[in-house]
Amino acid sequence: GEGNFAWGGDYHFNINVQMNYWPTLASNLAECQTAYNDYLNVLKKAGRYAAAAAFGIKSNEGEENGWLVGCFSTPYMFSALGQKNNAAGWNPIGSAWALLNAYEYYLYTEDTDYLKNELYPSLKEVANFWNEALYWSEYQQRYVSAPSYSPENGPIVNGASYDQQFIWQHFENTIQAAETLGVDADLVAEWKEKQSKLDPVLVGDDGQVKEWYEETHFGKAQAGDLGEIDIPQWRQSLGAQSGGVQPPHRHLSHLMALYPCNMISKDNPEFMDAAIVSLNERGLDATGWSKAHKLNLWARTGHSKEAFQIVQSAVGGGNSGFLTNLLSSHGGGANYKGYPIFQIDGNFGYTAGVNEMLLQSQLGYVQFLPAVPEQWNTGHVExxxxxxxxxxxxxxxxxxxxxxxxxxxxxxxxTGEYENIAAYAVKKSDGTKVETTAITDNKISFPTEAGETYTIDFNSTPEKLQGVINQAKDLLDKMGGKVLDVQKAHLVELIQAAEKVVEEEKSDEYYDNTQILLKAIKVGEAAIELRDSCSEAEEVYEGRDVNEDWASYVNTAADLDNQLDAAIELLQDKECTVTELNLMKKSVDKAKDALLGIWDKLIVTIKPTDKEMLGAEDKVTISSEFDDLQIRYTTDGNDPMWFSDEYTKPFALTKSKETVKAALFLGRRQMSAVFTADYVNEVALGTAESLEQDYSSVTDNGTSGDSANVAKALDGKNNEAWYPSVFPTSLEVTFDDPVKVNAAEVALDWFWPGYYGIDDLDIEYWNGTEWIAVVKGEELGAQSKVFSFDEFEAEKVRLNLNKPAPYYFFYGNVGIDAFRLFNLSDKVTTDKSLLDQVISVAQKCVDNGEVDEAIESVQ
Structure with a gap:
């Protein structure tokens, strides 16, 4: 398989693996998590070696004294902590977090056999590890994890909130499991003692949840009596921007107590308020997976407005959210929006977040619709x-x-919670009323039987039905036009039926009539939208050019007419659905836009489009979406005319530099603009003599940070590179005598999109007065790229490196292996005899008064 997947395709245990399984349980897919549970049972064997290597807590044969997994794992059970030059590799909390998912599996399924035989031994082992590994800090007056790191932000410290919160939650889960099984009472006492002195949620001077013990304000920290300082590496986002102020960090490691843990909740207002302050600091933007985490966090706060803003930011996020194929992207480049990096975590985390908006149960009772935004004010979930x-x-x-x-x-x-729920009856499937306990007006509990379904009907009074009736009547006023007569009459019938139900106080029919009317309202709204689309489309059709004889235009106009007829027919069906109406609207709009935009589609595509240098096997292809037009093209630099060569099949380059020009024609009538592509022949380039090695001097004018090695960019492609460390910078080449140049190559020592490359460069020459750009603001986009341009003659040539790839500093400086200059030309043999003959024939035609024949002859 391929070996170039982002992050090596590994299993990241500092949020990513866990996020992939967040939605399984609430989404009724518990069986999909068993593979994950099985993986952890095998991983822990290797994890004991990681615990021994990192903390000196060994498990000899037959012992189970603790297991860890760092940030990175693989199908081959890699579990070691740490990575060279990357603090994110230090993630001793990985196993505790991983087991949280597994414990949630038990909480949802209540599979006691799994808890007893598989899960609890792992929970107990990791709890015992932290019982021994925790260090009492006199300075912090609490037990701390040390050393400790908050992924992937800031310095390495003691007792980062990330570690403290997961250790607290792990003790909590293990204590609950032990008490459920009735085992290890002595250990439970020890775990409770350690848990009580973790102090995992601290509130800072800005009212925020502190990410580090020493944090005071956002971005500031103070240790003891020392002065306040900027937090080292705060908000460092691996080059999310190439300079300037970094955006808020993508990780929210200090808010794990809110989600996926549950120490922070609406039942603890002080901590919840602090979490909201921290969430606001992190903002709404981020990578795809980070938006998914934020969605879950905002859902836990109950703030539906912000939760829905995250939904919009994710779904409309593009490279930093959902791509057009609906797969999630981490995103690279500035603010993660520069280019896509596929990462499924965002899809699964988003699904979990939507679940949390609809239903929560982490506090020991069910919260119905806890964060449903006004945009979802009507809906259902099953x-x-x-x-x-x-x-x-x-x-x-x-x-x-x-x-x-x-x-x-x-x-x-x-036990369930919803506004005024205690006022409504709970009934079994046979209609029998169930006795409930009203804990508060908004919370009830009742006993259940396995396999039985219980219904709470909130439509026992007519108020909601009457409100929907009024809404339907308001819609009637908007249903003007003869085309909606059938739909309008049907809605009137339904309104009258519902009014009769209210009048006769048929409470058992309130719910059904409410749903029927709501459905009819949606149909009516969709019908109005289709009517409006038809009105716009009719104007476009009536305004068509009836004299145009181009077949594609005529057929497109006819299709619009057919779509309008189909739409009118659908609107006469009172049983039509919202889906049918919406699909028809799309069809009408598409046909309308096709007729309006047909002239804009007169485009010629010349490929390859992603490179200027073509090899011996490469061929040029030219295409258009219209098969009733001819593509005429030239390769001599002249614009094509109706008598130019017609494109029929791909062709190879015949010259060292070739300019392909093409346009669409209908007979003698030119239908499109002229489209152009410039290519360099790789074979010719390989045999051409490069000019740069004849330079008399080269300099970076002291701007690059590697002035001593600037000449290495001019000694050919040999992996001996110039490594500028300061940007922007430039390489200026001077020749004793003027050189003619019409092509240049820029080559790196190696290339990785987004991490190691040049995103913005210029090539310029000195005309004696000023620098003239022949290449401006181009992205290299590859390890090597050839640029073709009009020939210039100059004594000085300059390569400007304006902007490196965003993450260049992560791998060191970018190496320029070669800057090569060429003057590509072909020997041309001219035979004017044929042209002389044509002119002679044309002149005779003119002399005889046959001008049309003369024009055709010359053409």
């Missing part, structure tokens, strides 16, 4: 799962609940 193994369906409209259905898989007591 089959979402809560801890305790409850499968739940929810319907809501106008921002209020309509019906909750709770299927109890295990027969546990159910």
């Amino acid at each position: 089959g979402i799962v809560a801890r305790g193994n409850f499968e739940i369906d929810m319907n809501w409209s106008e921002g209020k609940a309509d019906r909750f259905e709770i299927k109890s898989r295990n027969g546990n007591t159910f």
Whole structure:
């Protein structure tokens, strides 16, 4: 397989692997997590060696004294901590976090056999490890993890909040598991004592959750009586921008107590308020996976507005969110938006975040619709799962609940929270009313039977139905035009039926009529949108050029007419659906836009488009989307005319430099602009003599940081490179006599997109008065690239390196292996005899008064 996947295709245990499994349980896919659970059971064997190597806590044969996994793992059970020049490799908390996912599997399924035989031994082993590894800090007056790092931000310290929070949560989960199984009471006492002195959530001077113990304000820290300083490497985002102020960091490692852990919750306002301050500091933008984490975090706060803003930022994020194929991207370059890096984590984390917006159960009870934004004020979800193994369906409209259905898989007591829920009845599947306990007006509990489904109906009064009736009546006023008569009459019938239900107080029909009317309203709204689209499309059709005889134009206009007829027919069907109406609207809009935009599509594509240098096997292809037009082209630099060669098949270069020009024609009528592509023949370039080695002097004018080696860029492609460390910089070459140049090559010693390359360069020559650019603002985009341009003659040539790839400093400086200059030319033999004959024939035609024949002869 390929070996160039981002991050080597490894398993990152400082959020990424865990995020990939976040949605499985609530999404009713618990069986998809068993492979993950099995992997951890095998990984822990190698992890014991990691614990011994990093902390000296050894497990001899038969002992289970602790296992760790660092930031990076693989299918081959790699578990060691650390990585050269990368603090992110130090991630001793990896196993505790990994086991949180596994413990959640138990909380959702309540599989006691799994807990007892597989999970608890691992939980216990890691709890015992931290029981021994924690260090009492007199300075901090708490137990701390040391050394400690907050991925992937700031310095290495003692007791980073990231470690402290996961250790606290791991003790919590292990204590719960031991008490559930009724084992290890003596160890539970030790774990509780350590847990009580971790102090994992600290609030700073800005009201934020502190990422480090010494943090005071955002970006500031103070140790003891020393002066306050800038936090080292704060917000360092591996070159998210090539300079200037860095954006907020993509990791939110100090907010793990909010999600995926649960120490911070709405039941602890002080910590929740601090978490919100920290979330606001991190902002709404980031990588694809970071947005997914933020979505879960904002959902836990109950702030639906911010949660939905993250939804929009992710779905519309492009290279730093969802790509057009809906796969998630980490993103590279400035602010992660420069180019895509596929990373599935963002998809799965986003799914988990949507689940959290709809339903939460981490506090021991179910929170219905805890962070649903106004944009989702009407909807339904089926089959979402809560801890305790409850499968739940929810319907809501106008921002209020309509019906909750709770299927109890295990027969546990159910506790749920929703506004004024205690005022509504709970019924079994046979309609029998269930006795509930009202904990508060907004929280109830009731016993359940395994396999039974319980319904809470919020439509026992007519208020919601009457509100929907009023909404439907308002819509009637917008349904003007004869084309909507059928849809309007159908909506009137449904309104009258609903009004009768209200009048006769048929409470058992309130819910069904509400849903019927809501559906009809959506159909009516879609019908109005289709009507408006048809109106716009009719104007376009009526304004068409009836004299145009180009076949594609005529056919496109006819298609629009057909789509309009189909739309009118659909609107006469009172049983039509929202989906059908929306699809028809898209078809009408597409046909309208096709007719409006047909002239803009008169484009010729000349390929290859991604390179200027073509090899012996490379061929030029020319294409257009219209098969009823001819492509005429030239390779001599002249614009094509109707009698120029017609393109029929790919062709190879015949000269050292070739300019291909092409345009579309309908007979003698030119239909498009002229499109141009310049190419350099690789074979010719390989035999051409480069000019740069005849230089008399070369300098970087002291700008590069590697002035001593600047000449290495002019000694050919030999991996002896010039390594500028300061940007922008330039390489200036001077010749004793003027040189003629029409092509140049820039080559790196190696290349990796986004990490090792040049994103912006110029090539200029000195005309005696000023520098003239022949290449401006170009991206290298490869290890080597040839640039072709009009010939110039000069004594000085300059290469400007304006901007390196964003992450260049991560791998050291960028090496310029070669800057080569060429004057590519071909020997031309001219035979004018044929042209003389043509002119002679044309002259005779003119003399005889046959001008049209003369023009055709010359052409």
